[in-house]
Amino acid sequence: MKHLFVSGHRGCAGCCDAMATKFTLMGAGENCIVVSPTGCLEVMTTPFPESSWNVPWIHSLFENAAAVASGIEAALKALGKKDNTRVVAIGGDGATMDIGLQAISGAFERGHDFTYVCIDNEAYMNTGVQRSSGTPFDASTTTSPAGKISFGNPRPKKNMPAIIAAHGSPYVATTSLGYAKDMINKVKKATETVGPTYIHCHAPCTTGWGFDTSKTVEVAQMAVKTGLWPLFEMENGEITKVRKIGKPAPVEDYLRMQSRFKHLFTKEGGEEEIAKIQAIADKNIEYYGL
């Protein structure tokens, strides 16, 4: 099999971006054009004059990947070159859920035939682990640090898949780096579906979350097993498939693996906070029927 994303990039050992990109391209195939907004992925894969990309790739700005993808799709149509060429945007949670949200909304509303993949590592890792709207409740980041009067990020994650589904997208799915086949298959399905489709990948960041570089997959799997990260597919706004998790693991097992949550185990009142996070998982389990 031809490698579409090759080694030699500057990603950390155990980098979630590198894994997610590899799986994305395995699902999309070589007849694709990739757009990346600004972020770790762009910085680490294209230090001029080198590139890790064996597919055509473009980076423009932080907040405009979906607009650039719109333009690529429109140009391919106008020039009679669309055929089966897939247009794929791959962006981080900040580029997707915060600064790029308007451009994404526009592109999905207009119905361009493209797939947007969000690699959600739950903070601005490229700039040094600052909080984004993908940062989970009580995670300590450099701009939502735990402190004497704080347990870290005071807000839950923004529900991005629901926002995209509300645009009438024919296919929206969540996936996780803990389940490579799940991701490859979902990207394949998304890129084969005509219209604007969306994949939201939960992607543990060794540097930002604070775990050993060998544990990326394990941490990702634990998020799914606790119910904190439900895996599902939505077609035309309806949930059509959910990955069952059996007997859920307690969220404590997931939180203990990462230093961004360590204050919950050392600070007075941490137990109540962990209970609140357990409540988030319980709600997911009930809502999605995990």
Place this chain on the structure above:
Amino acid sequence: MTSKEKLEMEKMVVVEGSYAVAHAVKVCRPNVISAYPITPQTHIVEGLSQFMADGEIPNCEYINVESEFSALSALVGSSAVGARCYSATTSQGLELMHEVLFNVSGMRLPIVMTVVNRAVSAPINIWNDQQDSISQRDTGWIQLYAENLQEAADMIAQAYKIAEDKEVLLPAMVCMDGFILSHVYEPVILLEQELTDKYLPPYEPLYKLDPKKPMTFGALADPNYYTEFRYLQQKAMENALKKIESAANEFYEIFGRYYGGLIDEYQTEDADIILMAMGSIAGTIKDTIDNLRQNGVKVGLLKVRAFRPFPAEAIRKTIKDAKVVVVLDKNISLGLNEGALFTETKSCLYNTKNRVPVVGYMIGHGGRDIRMCTIEKIISEAQEIMKSGIKIESQFTDVREELI
């Protein structure tokens, strides 16, 4: 009337400036148009939308984006795939594009965009001045300024010719004064499809996004490489100086119309006083010159068509024998109290032997009407400078003291 003039008269139609521009875009055969509506640019994009609705632009997609930021961002993708691209905007829309403007130029994408010049908020004001495009001076776009409807339309074809030249590969703004040109009806000759095809060959990109030959666009350039990207952009701008001239000359050969290349001159040969300006104000100045010439005042106009690249050499040559140079700017650098054309004209003379006095007037802000009597007053002040030197180097024109 000569037979050629008669033929041209027969070809003329009375249309709105925005329609003439939209029509010019159509015959340039764009592949992707992406725009967001904003006064006074709207009639251009409405015209293009109607052409699309009537199936009159083949092999073209029109993207109704959700912001100016996305309007230009979409064209980054389109142009990188190899499409000929067009957008139009003004004022707040252009300022919103600021970050993308640098990106387009840095990636050497030859996008053409009409800027319908309008004042910038606050206070909000939809009328004409040129603060919007002047504020984007350093973004690496070629900037051309049109005097009248015909020139604004013809400049579209010229802009593609210049921008897509392999020795240039830079984006180009065609600037036209809001309302004064965009909403005025005048007799013009609509660009003929056949002649435009002869003038403007299809766009053949050097590099493009293509799965058959994967390339990386928009890579990270560290301190070892960044400087050379900027240097090459500057070289491309220098190449554009020649191409702007040749694009005007070739246009004349095919269409028979000429408005100058980098600059145009009106009654400058023997002029003691040379006025300099950009855009529609040139028409008012020419009429004023005609009147004053009848009274023996030796005054002429240097019309700047290309503000970027800056035509320093052409300006120096034209004003070499003038006794005073008066620069009119529809913009201001706040804190410097000068308009951009004035500052740069002075700058291009500094290390030369020409010590001609140069003065600046900031005029027509937020659409304030510029009358011939105002131009006459400015010229009479220039006559005083010839006698007794500069008293005020740069000033506002027509300030209503009673409001202050």
